[in-house]
Amino acid sequence: MKNDDRRRCWRVGGLVLFLSIAVPAHAAVLLASPNEDNLAKTAVPLADKALVYVYRADDADSSTATLLLNGSEAAYLGARTFGYWSMAPGRVEARLAGTAISTALTVEAGRIYYIELYQSTNGLLALKPVSFAIGRSQIQRGQLVAAPGGPSLTPTRIPAASAASTATPSAATVIEPGIRSRRTRAAVSPKFGNFTLAEESQTFLGVDRQFDDSGMATGVEVEWFLRPTLSLGVELMRYSNDYTSPSTGASGSIDSQVILFNGKYYFHPQSAWQPYIGAGVGGVAVDFSGGISGDAGGPALQLVGGVQWRFISWFALRTEVKYLHAIAEDEGGHEINVSGSGIFLSATGYF
Numbered sequence: 001m002k003n004d005d006r007r008r009c010w011r012v013g014g015l016v017l018f019l020s021i022a023v024p025a026h027a028a029v030l031l032a033s034p035n036e037d038n039l040a041k042t043a044v045p046l047a048d049k050a051l052v053y054v055y056r057a058d059d060a061d062s063s064t065a066t067l068l069l070n071g072s073e074a075a076y077l078g079a080r081t082f083g084y085w086s087m088a089p090g091r092v093e094a095r096l097a098g099t100a101i102s103t104a105l106t107v108e109a110g111r112i113y114y115i116e117l118y119q120s121t122n123g124l125l126a127l128k129p130v131s132f133a134i135g136r137s138q139i140q141r142g143q144l145v146a147a148p149g150g151p152s153l154t155p156t157r158i159p160a161a162s163a164a165s166t167a168t169p170s171a172a173t174v175i176e177p178g179i180r181s182r183r184t185r186a187a188v189s190p191k192f193g194n195f196t197l198a199e200e201s202q203t204f205l206g207v208d209r210q211f212d213d214s215g216m217a218t219g220v221e222v223e224w225f226l227r228p229t230l231s232l233g234v235e236l237m238r239y240s241n242d243y244t245s246p247s248t249g250a251s252g253s254i255d256s257q258v259i260l261f262n263g264k265y266y267f268h269p270q271s272a273w274q275p276y277i278g279a280g281v282g283g284v285a286v287d288f289s290g291g292i293s294g295d296a297g298g299p300a301l302q303l304v305g306g307v308q309w310r311f312i313s314w315f316a317l318r319t320e321v322k323y324l325h326a327i328a329e330d331e332g333g334h335e336i337n338v339s340g341s342g343i344f345l346s347a348t349g350y351f
Helices: 003-025 034-040 132-140 160-165
Strands: 050-056 065-069 072-077 081-087 090-096 102-107 112-119 125-130 172-176 179-184 186-197 201-204 207-211 214-227 230-244 251-266 273-290 294-312 315-329 335-337 340-350
Touching (some): 050 065, 050 072, 072 081, 090 112, 112 132, 186 230, 214 251, 214 340, 273 315, 294 335
Antiparallel strands (some): 050 081, 065 072, 172 179, 207 230, 214 230, 273 294
């Protein structure tokens, strides 16, 4: 064989070798349907499986990365894309094909995990596990990729419809990394805040009385969840307001205690941030001290709205605004208006 022929063979062989390596690493990214994408962003794991998401955020690297899970080709990921898979409990290794870039997790049934594919400070791609809050937020900004190998490929992607169906309508389910998913049946919320009376100046027992514009309020609420978005509960609340009588100089206070039976609707129950609205009906009991003695009572109604940050399955922080309508009457038929509005903070425990 002549030298020119040898060189031509080496060139062709080198080109074939290059293409065999480069083409798989830059395979086309195929996106799943919009419906599959929407279901993937709220999926929950099957009872005997873990759910693993691998996503790629927006980065300067425009190449396509081939992802391997436990040695099997799982997805082609470009910027702002993600994949998710149902995995048996045990060790899961995520690796970029043709490289030593990898990370590993030990996963447990009923839990959800997130892995980020990102561009490191040296410009190379890298893999790392991330928290539920970060991972859940990032996949909302990305698009689901189609599985490259079809339904026979292992690890198998969890069918979105099946994942959604595991969330039973009788209780709420919240999932996060490192915390076993469980159905929420009840919640307890101690709360404190500031309550402002709607009428600061009132005439009671024929005497004008000037109330403080606001006072400290405390309470506790217990809820039972009928489904992920709906709860029924009972709430106890107490607030006090001082008053003075400009004409007589007398002073005192009124203590109001309210019991309410509430219904609440929660938006986005699978998200860490959950707005909610609600209403309640019940009664109020008022005790007088200082210049007036005695008590009064009457019906109470309330409207409430708020948002909670449920960053782990068994605990959340809430801020809540409420309007209360309550008019109490004593045995002599004298009325006092203890209606008003307030803002509250609470720490909620879930069971």
